Amino acid sequence: MGEFGGWETPISYTSVKDEHMAVRKAVGVFDLTHMGRIIVKGEGASEFLSKMVPKNVDNANPGTMPGPTALLNESAGIIDDVMPYKIDENMWLLAVNAPNRTRDLEWLERWKEKLGFTGVSVEDYTFRYSLIALQGPEASKLLESIGGEELVDLKPLTFKTNVTIAGYETWIASRSGWTGEDGFEFILTPSNAEGLFRKLVESGAKPCGLGARDSLRMEIGFVLAGEDIDETVTPVDARYWLVFDYNKDDCVGCSALREALEKGARKVRVGIRFRKKDRRIPRAGYKIFVPGTNVEVGVVTSGSYSPILDRGIGQAYVDPPHALFGMKVEVEIRGKRAKAKIVDFPFIKK
Numbered sequence: 001m002g003e004f005g006g007w008e009t010p011i012s013y014t015s016v017k018d019e020h021m022a023v024r025k026a027v028g029v030f031d032l033t034h035m036g037r038i039i040v041k042g043e044g045a046s047e048f049l050s051k052m053v054p055k056n057v058d059n060a061n062p063g064t065m066p067g068p069t070a071l072l073n074e075s076a077g078i079i080d081d082v083m084p085y086k087i088d089e090n091m092w093l094l095a096v097n098a099p100n101r102t103r104d105l106e107w108l109e110r111w112k113e114k115l116g117f118t119g120v121s122v123e124d125y126t127f128r129y130s131l132i133a134l135q136g137p138e139a140s141k142l143l144e145s146i147g148g149e150e151l152v153d154l155k156p157l158t159f160k161t162n163v164t165i166a167g168y169e170t171w172i173a174s175r176s177g178w179t180g181e182d183g184f185e186f187i188l189t190p191s192n193a194e195g196l197f198r199k200l201v202e203s204g205a206k207p208c209g210l211g212a213r214d215s216l217r218m219e220i221g222f223v224l225a226g227e228d229i230d231e232t233v234t235p236v237d238a239r240y241w242l243v244f245d246y247n248k249d250d251c252v253g254c255s256a257l258r259e260a261l262e263k264g265a266r267k268v269r270v271g272i273r274f275r276k277k278d279r280r281i282p283r284a285g286y287k288i289f290v291p292g293t294n295v296e297v298g299v300v301t302s303g304s305y306s307p308i309l310d311r312g313i314g315q316a317y318v319d320p321p322h323a324l325f326g327m328k329v330e331v332e333i334r335g336k337r338a339k340a341k342i343v344d345f346p347f348i349k350k
Contacts, residue, residue, distance in 0.1 A: 002210070004302055005098025007034035009210050016211035017307045023179055023216055024308065026244035027243065028137035028208040029200045036101030036126045039186065040108065041091040043119035049084065049092050051115055052108065054235070054251050060086045065157040065176060070235065070243040071107055072253025076260050077231035080104050081223065081243060085159060085172065093125070093187075097225040101126060111252060132191035134200060135183035135208075135216075143184060146203050151175070151184060166199045168192040179213070180220035180350050218304040218313055219250060221271060221345025226268065227284055227302040228315050236260040237317070238269045268323035271343040272300060274312040278286060279305055282314030282331050289330045289337070290322070297322040300331065308348050319343065 002011040002193055010031060012019060020027045026207050040049055050058050055069035064086055080100040085093040091204040096104045101124070108122045140152045147164040151173050154160065159174035170188040174275060177183035186196060214224070223229045229238050234257060246261070272282050282303035303314030314331075322329075325344050330337040341344050 004210060005034055005101075007098055008036050009205075012209040012211045013207040016209070016215060019208035019212035020205060020215050020307050022206035023181055023208060023212065025134045025137070027134065027138040027142050027205045028212070029197060030133040030135065030208050030213055031130070031193075031197060032133050032185075033130040033190070033193070034098040035131055036096040036098060036104065036124070036152065037109070037129055037131070038096055038101070038105060038121060039123045039125050041123070042121050043090060044117050045090045045092055045120050047085075048112060048115065048117040048120045051251055052111060053082070053084070054248055054254055054257055056245045056248055057084060057086070060084075062086050062088050063160065065159065067157070068242055069241070071104060072251070072257065073237075074235075074253055075232055076234040076253045076256035078225075078229045078233060078235065078238065078240070079107055079231060081229060081240070082088060082223055083176070085174070086203045087161065090156075095131070099226050109112060116311040122316075128189070129187050130190045131185060131187050132193055132197050133177050133183060133185045134205060135177045135179045135181050137182060138204075139181070139183045142200065142203055142205060142345040146199060148173075148184075154184075160316055160325070165196060168196040168199070170196070178222055179216040180222075180284075180346065181216075185253070213329055215304040215306065218302070218315070219306050219308060219346065219348045221313070221315070221347060223269075224302055233267070233317070234268075235246065237265045237267050239265075240269075248250070255279060256279050265320055265323075267317040268320055270298075270316055270318055270323055270325070271345050271347055272314040272316045272329070272340050273309070273343045273347065274331075274340050276311050277302075278307070278311050278338060281305055281312045282316070282333075282338075282340070287332045288316055288318060288340075289332065291328055291330050291339070297329065306347060312338075
């Protein structure tokens with residue numbers, strides 16, 4: 001067990017590597033209850049949300065997840081990346097990152113008042129519901145075997161509400177995840193979540209902790225809020241193209257985002273890959289140098305060991321002139337240099 005975002009969370013049940021490989025080769029199940037769940041509802045909820053994110057969510061249909069997107073500050077810095085669920089015209093669910101939940105709530109409340117959306121309410125549903133995720137190439141097969149047939153035809157980033165799976169009432173069941181594999185996520189009461197989690201394990205899913213979740217997202221190049229993105233970087237710096245639409249200009253931070261697009265990145269998020277069998281992990285804060293020199297060109301923001309590649313991999317921000325895929329660099333680890341290469345995402349092909 002460990003702590004993340006103020007929550008006691010499972011880091012691993014057996015080993016991070018075993019859990020990682022189970023998700024890549026078969027199926028695993030995660031307890032992600034630590035993630036925040038915020039409801040935006042009432043008359044004008046869709047219009048309000050459209051003002052708060054740089055992605056066009058206006059024309060989304062109920063039962064879809066037009067994300068990921070982001071909450072930006074006035075300078076286009078990333079407060080948090082969020083996943084919106086459109087439940088109906090007047091109700092949205094936002095799945096947010098655990099460390100940012102309170103900040104997100106305050107931000108939404110502040111702008112709701114500032115923009116005059118008096119008919120909209122922002123409510124914290126985090127402690128009403130749990131979140132579990134079933135991930136891996138065999139996720140559909142397992143779900144079908146326990147009575148989830150109505151979900152296996154869901155398209156990616158769509159969901160159904162008020163479904164029953166193996167006897168457990170589930171508020172939201174979506175085809176989504178953050179591992180790079182096929183999978184489903186379930187939002188349901190804590191008691192039902194416990195029962196469904198145990199049922200999935202009994203049916204063949206390997207229980208997986210946050211260690212494997214981190215290494216899985218790293219292999220695909222997905223960002224971690226608070227490490228790879230924060231209010232000091234824009235979606236342009238982060239090359240986080242998924243969170244915004246180029247033609248949108250009427251949201252908080254949109255004008256600054258447009259300016260960032262015109263001026264270009266101040267620093268660039270890239271992948272760092274060590275040589276094969278070099279299992280050292282590039283940790284946050286490690287400096288990156290031009291080989292054989294003291295010319296510092298960037299810094300690591302997060303890293304992990306990749307079981308698929310059998311080497312350390314990481315994400316980093318480097319100066320734009322050195323953001324060159326294929327360029328060899330050195331990463332300083334406790335006074336010594338490790339040979340590495342700048343690469344693009346994802347680290348592995350799916």
